[in-house]
Amino acid sequence: MTSSGGLTNKLRPLVTFVLVLCLASVGVSRAENIDADETDSFCYPESARNSRRSCECSNVSASPWGTRALRIDCSYKDYRITDISAQLPLYTDTLDLSWNALDKTPVFASDSLHQLNLMHNNITHLTSGNFKQLTSLRELYLGWNSITQVDAGAFDGLPHLQTLDLAHNNIHSLPGQLFAQLVVLSTLDLSWNRRFNETGVDLYKGMGVNWKLATLRLDACSLTEILLPADAPLRELSLRRNLLPRMPSQLPKTLLRLDISDNLLEHLLPEDTKNLTQVRQLFLEDMPVLGSVAAHALVSTEMLETLSFQNSRHLTHFDGDAFGSSLDVKNKRRALQTLSFRGTMLRSFNSTLSPVFGQLAELDLNGLPLQCDCELVWLKNIPIQTNGRCYRPNRIRGMLVSAARADAFSCDTWPRWAYGLVVLSLIALSAAGIYLIVMGLRPHRGVTMRRKVGTGSPYARITIEPNRQENPH
Template structure:
């Protein structure tokens, strides 16, 4: 009995000592962490100035663990001003809008997000980020990066988001992205000479760069691309090709695409072959097209899962075929998911009534800025249950009025075709001209009549003799 009591006391004493040790080590770690935070956020050279960073302790997911977020943006930092060792528990570090001349080399096992946007970084060296083993998001856009070494992203097995937009990338090393095993979002936009990259010229971007098949989002805006081939089996969900030099929608695209942005390219007409492989697309953007004039019949017939479609600011677009969605049934619609459609900023004047099954189910139809001809062929648009913002341009008596506000009687069509009015006017002008000619000819003397002057005493041109007054002579 006594031995058991002594053992219990010994165990209790051991547990108390262990607890004290853990508390002491935790307090020591807290003190060390506090010192590291002060050293990084408030260095002696920048203490009590506007150049010191802003450091905030927050509770991070998933269990509310302690996390440190440091904001050093707009502080005019250079790379030499930064210490390599980051504070404990750091989760986010923002160094955007500084004067960094090269990418800093940091060491941390807790940093998840690093923002180096808007600096003067011109190159990335091998293993530049290898000591950031927990990094998930890396933002390097708006720099001057023109050279990237092969092992730049080595040691980043957890990186999910990589942003290299708005740089001067011209060539990329083979297998550059192979170390990024879980990369889901890649942005290479606004590297205007990226079309010279060997991987884009050979056409196998995934294989040559080592892109993993977990990539969901790829942005290649403003890269001067004329053609692009991506693996049809790649599980890509979002693709942005805005502001390139495509004259047709690339034929070889992943079949799993849910969102495609082909805006600001050189298409003149949207044809059925442009959308033949986009059967899974939910959102399609064909905006700011400087040369697009119209959408052909059946051009959208394969997009039966489409939810949102926009032609906004395609300023030369003047034709939208009545069968653009294919031959629609009279009852119901083949496009049950379509909810948003925008023609804002185009020059479409009218829509065929065959489109009413699709337009009637929309929750958003944007017709702002269209020069609509509100005649009997467009009266069905007035009956739609959604406010379109469209205004009548013709006829002049209701110009500027909302389609929904104009009276039903104003949507009328002339019984005669327009050319008939022109013919009537020309006929009246011709008849008037003939009448005037006949009147003038009737008033002129006949050619056989000759006006002869009478000569003699009875002639009005005879000499007149004035005799003196006899009364005057008598006197």
Template sequence: MKLYIIITLIIHSYTVRSANICAECVCRDSAKDNQDFLGDNIDCSYYSGAILKTDYVLPSVVYSLDLSSNNITQLEQSGLLKSTTLIELSLNNNAIKEIKTKELHFPQLKWLDLSNNQLEYLDKDAFRNVNKLEYLNLANNRLTTHEKLGFHRLSNLNELILNHNDLGPSLMEANLFDRDGFGLTHKIQSLSISGINLNRVPDNFFSDAYDIRTLIISKNNLSDTFEFPFTLEYLDLSDNPIKEISEEDFSDLPGLKVLKLNNLRIKEVPEYVFTPLHGLGQLELERNKNLTVFSSLAFGREVLDDPDDFVLERLSLKGSRLTKLEKDLAVPFGQLNLLDLQGNPWRCDCELTWLKTLQIEPEYYEHLRCAWPKPFYNSKIFELDSKYFSCTLSTHHVGLIIAAITFCVTLALTAVYIFVYIPKHQSRGSCIANMASASTAYTMLPINSPRSEP
């Protein structure tokens, strides 16, 4: 009898444990999180045990499941990996090496995070049972070739993150949107391929990207720009060894709203480079250690006279090597909602006084400081009185000084010649007198001497 009771209690305990994942993890009703979809949000991150090996099952209606940071090395057939209602699944920060065909059974899944694992292999049918995916994050894995990636079944996929996989070499040979290549859907709207060891973007690389709005291609080895998809609204080219930018680079991006050009190798922002970007609202040019010239005509001539033509709202030039900006930029820069000029070695003279008239928020001028002249080194520009912003010598004055010095040197050399190189038997005084008389004789010559008739 006692044995029967013990067995019954064990079975009951196992059944309750099997049915109630919320006894081990944090469960919240999605309705309380103001989500349209009803169901539980289950957080099993940092679970202390082998969570997939334990016979847990999900509630009948579940919205999201977080299995991140559990040291999962292999996906197994588990009650936690089956649901007909699950929308979001987080498996990031584990040690998963491969995904096979029958391991994920979520016919309604739209959001999947597999970042920060050790994925080397994806079965060609790995996403067969999650074909409604709209968002997929595979960043920071060990994927290398397109043969181990197959996205052609994900006909609804519109955002893909492949950052920090060594995919650059294979992208030189395999087309992103070709079914024999990566097989990306033409519906893709956001693509992030940052840090994938890409040296060059082949011609027509994005020719089949009909609706791509966001492209992040930072932290690669690109030395030149390339043909951008004309549908782009967000472009990040940061952390590439690009040496030059020009107006032609951005001529076919009428809808671009955000442009990031941080940590390039450019030396100047040339004239008219941003004039084609009529809808640009945010521009970042941060940490460009070679950048010393920012043309006042970078946004065109019209914006210098009429601020209504200047649509940019946020501009950051922090952490570069700029020493001055032309006063002509006062009108367009005065229209900005955010201007960050910190971390540049500014030359605080009369040509920079106009900067103090701009309405810059205190949080963006804490490190807006002088590098020259030496007495004001590291002084905060907005705390330094305008009277100290002086130019001791203007260009006009310098020219006059040079002319005066030249005249004096000429006179001195003439004197040396007279008193040193004139023959000693000839008195220097008579020489001077002769020079004077000769001068007088010339002055007495008639100006218009009539010619004698023959």
């Protein structure tokens, strides 16, 4: 009896484990059946079954542990709000409803949805608490709509949201502390809201942007000025196509990437870049009035790796000391690897830039009207291909700088005005010589030309008389 009782006690945990596995398998099978029904009802509703208006649903393994995830693509289906079920299938990870005809945001309920794409619809109003049942949402894309009104609390209930895209809308007024609930927001895009400048609200203090924000995009917002906290840990800032007449005087010191292209800067000065000590990438492309880069304008950007002036059509002067004096440039190696002047109007570069250009991995001079003379011959010694072509002199026009012979890079010993003066002098001397020759061949005023006129002269008078024989009377 004792032995049989001990055996029973040993087998009891094993039996219990087997029963638990059986019950779990039954529960899983039931859950899978329920989930399959939910997926079919959402992805393939009766109204759209066996048609092109049904969604595309696929099961994938999501990170980090390879758990099950459902990705639903309902883009380009011309859906309206009445065509969509509010209850999402179990395990839904991403939902794409872009390029439809939604006039307002659908109210979904899901604790697994991580990404929601509502771009390219007709949404005009974001109501309070619209997304509060999507507690696991990390990415929300609302760009390319017609949003004009955003209620306070529109983004409440999203404690895990990291990316918010509100670009290409008609937003001109935002309620205070709108983003205060987004405690882990890292990327915010408000680009192409052309009346956004009218708000006049501080993004951090007024709208509650958290200090974990790493990327901020404010392209084409009609900004004439912007002040951001110097101690904000922002890494990337895009201010393309605004109305900024100068580089913002107050920017976060932690910036690694700054894009201020297509603004109204006329000159790049040292005070414009004095706070950009940590910037790795700087873009001043498509600048409509930028004409020059002054001496020492780029001295503070020692960490800079990429610099682009591409398509700044009025840029005609790049100072030879833009990166500092020649002595400092020679004794200090910079981090700069990529430099682009493509599409500018620069004609030449001072040889003091040789140490900087010689350290580059990429230098783009494509499209520049280069004056290939003795002052630019040093550019042939750059160990990389620049794609720069000579525009002057005419004898080597169109040739690559690297392909032209060094002796073709010659400078005139006299200035151009001297050549013009010599030509004018020769013309004047020639005219004077011709005048003297003509005057020398003309007769003197005291000389009178007389011709003897008589019977033997060819100028004698001739009288014609009629023939008497023909007229005897």
